[in-house]
Amino acid sequence: MSELLLAMSLLLSVVMVGAALVAIQPGRSLPIIILSSGLVSLLASVQYLLLAAPDVAMTEAAIGSGLTTFLFFFVLSRVRGGDRG
Amino acid sequence: MVRHLFVLLLLTALGTLFFALQAGFSPDSELNQVGRYYASHTAQDLGAANIVTAIIVTYRGLDTLGEVTVLFLASTIIGMVLSKGMQKGGKVSDLPPAGELLSTGSRLLVPLILLLGCYVFINGHLTPGGGFQGGAILASAALMLLLADPLRPFNSRFIAVVESTSGLLYVVIGVLGIFVAGGFLDNRILPLGSYGTIFSAGAIPIIYTLIGLKVGAEFSSMLLKLSKTEER
Numbered sequence: 001m002s003e004l005l006l007a008m009s010l011l012l013s014v015v016m017v018g019a020a021l022v023a024i025q026p027g028r029s030l031p032i033i034i035l036s037s038g039l040v041s042l043l044a045s046v047q048y049l050l051l052a053a054p055d056v057a058m059t060e061a062a063i064g065s066g067l068t069t070f071l072f073f074f075v076l077s078r079v080r081g082g083d084r085g
Numbered sequence: 086m087v088r089h090l091f092v093l094l095l096l097t098a099l100g101t102l103f104f105a106l107q108a109g110f111s112p113d114s115e116l117n118q119v120g121r122y123y124a125s126h127t128a129q130d131l132g133a134a135n136i137v138t139a140i141i142v143t144y145r146g147l148d149t150l151g152e153v154t155v156l157f158l159a160s161t162i163i164g165m166v167l168s169k170g171m172q173k174g175g176k177v178s179d180l181p182p183a184g185e186l187l188s189t190g191s192r193l194l195v196p197l198i199l200l201l202g203c204y205v206f207i208n209g210h211l212t213p214g215g216g217f218q219g220g221a222i223l224a225s226a227a228l229m230l231l232l233a234d235p236l237r238p239f240n241s242r243f244i245a246v247v248e249s250t251s252g253l254l255y256v257v258i259g260v261l262g263i264f265v266a267g268g269f270l271d272n273r274i275l276p277l278g279s280y281g282t283i284f285s286a287g288a289i290p291i292i293y294t295l296i297g298l299k300v301g302a303e304f305s306s307m308l309l310k311l312s313k314t315e316e317r
Contacts, residue, residue, distance in 0.1 A: 054213035055137045058205070062221040067304070070228045074312070077232075 038069035132277035133210040133286040146270030160303040167310045191233035198226040206297030210286040216293040220300025227305035248302035251295040
């Protein structure tokens, strides 16, 4: 059981680093960047769940992954209305 | 080039540091003294099935009051800063329509999200989650409405009334604890009820409902002010 958890969290960490690399890659379109940084938060909340901290996992999922991603998209839609397309 | 090398060096140093921390980590085989006290006393003293909630709302209730105050101050200051650029009257915006998927989806999802948020903070003493998480979920419903229709009229006066009433009631319940029970923010001003049911753990469900409403109203009003501000 413990080995399974360890393998899962290692896999999650690798995917998290991959998503973070996608998020900081220059020249990508902004929606992709926002989505992949939301993915980092979502995977972090799964990690918290694996570490038996469901309360922290809920906060991370609600604020870090949900509200922040929504907010970035909201701001992006406002910025699009400005000078730069 | 030099800058990249520097960044690489910094990352390698951080990586070695964290790897050394991780390699030397061994989990405790038993709870420490404080943890043991909480784990063994929460159920019979406070009647809360979720120990984390008991710690946040009752044992460390003063810290939670401080957190709520910090959030209130942040929301007030954001309102003050953004009030300079508020739109006067109903200016017709030239934003494109939100699209069928978003507007239909928000009509379906917003009631469900609101229900989930209320569930999370009402059941805070039984299941993981609580006022802050539930409030954030409520605010994400408000954000979805704003995304679907940025010009939707919100009753911001109602949101302000909900926020200030719940904050006031939270402090009143805390002060009641001094006179009726053991101290400030003591949850035993109400009967503890039977362990594990929704009407249990004294005042914890009431306090967490108030916190959830307050946090949800604060986040929503912040988002609302952000969307009402004129871009320049």
